[in-house]
């Protein structure tokens with residue numbers, strides 16, 4: 001549900017001191033008189049359509065997933081689903097009933113969003129379906145697939161994230177939309193280049209922020225920072241040598257909400273729903289959106305979304321914030337984007353329901369007996385603005401997605417753009433830029449080169465001038481090294497005893513000999529910035545080394561202690577437990593995509609298809625089992641050392657054997673070079689996935705399949721005792 005955490009003061013499972021018996025899922029009535037009355041009165045759909053919508057809200061939601069990760073990898077996974085699973089499931093019948101095959105969501109770009117409805121009992125009765133289910137579980141574990149409600153995939157698509165954008169996800173946990181934002185940042189970068197932007201994923205709830213870390217770590221991005229602030233109090237980060245604050249190009253406000261668009265998944269909403277749930281959330285939602293507006297650059301885009309159908313949490317919030325900023329924010333008409341996505345326009349009129357079930361058109365009819373003092377304080381914000389004003393603000397540009405339109409949950413999305421500065425500082429800066437543009441235009445027209453410009457042209461020139469000014473500032477910082485000089489103060493340890501982690505510190509290879517030795521050993525090239533390594537110190541020692549993109553480092557240096565950083569970067573090196581190892585640090589699985597192009601050549605070893613087969617089929621295969629060239633290259637590195645073994649499907653087409661499914665993405669596998677053997681240093685799910693995709697061998701999570709995976713896992717009991725057993729359990 002959208003709220004994200006239990007509201008304070010709830011019963012904790014007790015009523016009047018006695019333990020409350022929660023009804024079983026199937027005992028719950030999928031109905032609520034007040035809910036029906038409320039939405040019928042709002043006329044959110046026509047009278048004829050209303051029963052269809054309520055019926056859809058009662059049915060079980062289909063399963064949806066998104067193919068995630070890098071574009072090329074995602075393409076390979078999509079091909080596998082289309083060629084292997086869809087045709088089989090399409091032909092499957094259970095007890096004489098056809099099973100609906102998984103199908104792509106028509107509006108999701110590149111067929112990367114999918115939907116299917118397979119009854120649980122059907123899974124038990126069909127080998128094909130069980131196999132598909134196991135595939136989903138495995139690929140989800142390793143981050144190639146994300147289970148995500150279809151409508152929840154919508155808001156990031158309207159943010160239009162580019163590779164150089166500063167993006168803020170205000171209420172990010174558990175992180176399914178953050179993952180989309182990170183993917184968009186990487187997908188937009190030119191082939192072979194890294195994005196220069198940042199995604200800051202923030203959540204007010206520390207525990208949920210930690211869940212978010214788990215979700216996004218699977219994407220192996222060095223361009224992400226996870227922070228823990230109340231969105232409405234997200235701190236100002238000052239640019240260096242300036243009183244200006246860092247602002248974002250894109251902001252997602254997927255705010256806490258009552259979640260009544262999720263009745264198909266959270267059946268308990270039917271039992272607990274009341275219209276005034278929205279009343280306590282509306283003031284917070286307004287504050288979060290207002291803060292986001294301040295943090296947004298002029299010309300930047302913001303998406304506000306909820307999984308609630310209630311106008312008090314949706315159009316009311318948007319309308320009052322637009323009104324508050326007096327034209328600095330405007331709603332964007334996105335009706336021609338994602339044309340296949342069925343949606344309805346935002347509401348311009350609605351009524352407010354109080355706890356007694358009465359509907360009100362104005363706050364004047366609401367008495368103190370049905371509204372607490374704090375509710376009364378905010379009541380104006382629940383109602384629509386005067387009719388003419390709702391038209392002027394184009395509230396119809398908001399999007400409402402209803403469950404019956406395309407078999408999904410319910411959702412609300414509004415796309416906003418900041419068209420003018422807000423606040424004293426921003427206005428002053430804009431006025432200065434306008435004056436500069438005026439003076440330039442005057443100078444030009446006195447030289448009779450160009451005629452005097454119109455006010456609009458001047459404003460445009462001024463806003464371009466501001467952009468150029470901020471670019472100039474960045475370049476100046478680079479040139480005079482001031483950004484580098486800005487001292488980085490680690491985020492302070494939190495007061496909450498549950499938050500025990502040590503703060504991140506950047507490691508400078510010029511002064512940190514241990515790091516320099518690791519970089520020298522692995523021949524890390526200058527193409528990888530040496531300033532992005534950081535760690536969490538434990539008793540003066542660092543166990544793991546992480547890496548962040550320059551953009552993240554600059555942001556963290558500017559923010560200093562102001563930003564409560566929960567996590568950032570990707571782990572690239574882990575301290576080795578093997579005493580005789582060539583280097584005290586080994587390569588870490590999740591760091592492979594980051595390190596691959598920057599490692600010394602001898603550590604990246606190309607292999608043939610038959611080498612790949614040996615590596616994923618056998619436990620610690622002997623070096624003698626590899627092809628001659630591959631073996632020669634592995635033997636050229638120290639024993640007890642990490643290497644990355646790569647299979648490039650584009651290069652090794654001459655091999656007699658071919659992968660089971662069409663592969664286009666390079667497969668890069670971190671390995672451990674033992675005295676006589678080499679072993680893939682990956683976890684069970686990664687091994688399972690490779691065996692399936694490369695060799696067509698399945699090892700299902702429920703035991704179905706022809707691969708006995710237990711035998712392939714590298715443990716201390718494995719046949720050649722020269723792999724780092726402790727490391728193998730945690731690659």
Ligand SMILES: C[S@@+](CC[C@H](N)C(=O)[O-])C[C@H]1O[C@@H](n2cnc3c(N)ncnc32)[C@H](O)[C@@H]1O
Pocket residue numbers: 001002003004005152170171172173174175176177178202203204205208229230231232254255256257284288
């Ligand atoms: C609807 S959920 C967000 C879902 C998330 N965007 C996703 O796609 O996975 C709302 C989140 O807001 C967080 N939250 C609640 N109050 C907040 C606040 N004042 N500021 C920031 N986050 C808040 C909750 O902890 C919850 O994780």
